[in-house]
Amino acid sequence: MQLNELSDRSGISPASIKYYLREGLLPAGEAIHATRAEYSARHVERLELIQALRRIVGLNIGQIRLLVTMADDGVPRLDLLAAVQRVVLSLENYATAIGGEPAAATDAVVRLRGWPDAPSDARNALAAHLQLMASLNIPASADVLKTYSRAADDVAGIDIAATTAPESIDKLILTAAVGMHMHSQLLLKLLALAQASHAIRRYQDGA
Amino acid sequence: MQLNELSDRSGISPASIKYYLREGLLPAGEAIHATRAEYSARHVERLELIQALRRIVGLNIGQIRLLVTMADDGVPRLDLLAAVQRVVLSLENYATAIGGEPAAATDAVVRLRGWPDAPSDARNALAAHLQLMASLNIPASADVLKTYSRAADDVAGIDIAATTAPESIDKLILTAAVGMHMHSQLLLKLLALAQASHAIRRYQDGA
């Protein structure tokens, strides 16, 4: 198919498709000659992925490019999933190599939960975040960490089954990213409702 | 103090301060005459609030204006806190009045947790989010909701004590918004680490 048909099938304007081509999110079609190129179902799928990552998950062009480049380079799926986690859960804005008290608190959480003692983006991000909280005078007590980490452990335990049946790399990224995003947002919404509920109860009992 | 001193004390450029004045985030100083205005400690505090909401929490100008307008209008603190929750936890992008299955699931969660059966932004957002998930073919099972809501309930239970000692309305907004943001991000980081840990264990056991 040619550009116009690709546009019709994906619902994305030709101008935007050209933009994605320029930005390296969408591989070039097979050039028939100077002014014709043939696109395939793979391009439709890629556009669906791009659309979902933009509109639903809210990633920017650079983040999407990172993911699709990894996919096209054929990096191992675990690395790919780690990258998805990094961009979807905003683990990327944290410098590595945090030391001192936050690192110790992070280690304590890992031991408490019996999680494998391996370095990861998530672990760095957690340590960095604890440091940030401390610097803002919002210390996270051991009690808070205990309760939060138990909650996270419980939730992660039932989440993990979701990453199955990847027909294609693009589909894998799509389901992983969208699923991760929606589940984290679900937890946040529930947290909001729980907070509101506790606040109501508290003010009613107090009044 | 005058504009330049306000700028020095807050670390915000005079141009930006003028911008905040124009946008209605910062009340005008007391006009001495046509070309002089006197600013007070209240303005410094307000600028700190604006800065924190922008840089740390990541709110945009419109969201900040909403909060400070409410504060200046003297709305009840509970309403103010609800508004803070709405913008910090992104409850605002959801239309109200969701019905059908998602609303039923939401009601079930409320009953299960023994939360007060009152309408709220959080409740609407939850129902809307469940609807969105269903439409994306990522249904949230009763099991998921049970585990997630228990986690949220636990976390909210220890969070609620944080909202104390508000010396001023601006400080109340600041601590509430920053605290809410940092705690929700903390939970997300822990969730990321938990997910990564479960994934590692799973792949190690499987391999």
Add this chain to the structure above:
DNA sequence: GCCTTAGGATAGAGCCACTATCCAACGGTG
């Protein structure tokens, strides 16, 4: 009474994600 400076208004910058325009080349159609 003059010169520096504050305040206020307006316009511009820089980033992002598109979107519209322009142009040369080619293929289908008559």
Add this chain to the structure above:
DNA sequence: CACCGTTGGATAGTGGCTCTATCCTAAGGC
């Protein structure tokens, strides 16, 4: 065989957002 319409490719423009820089007028201090 010639021509019109469309395609692909490059480039420039748009709109929203958050500032930032410039300009001008009116005062206060010396």
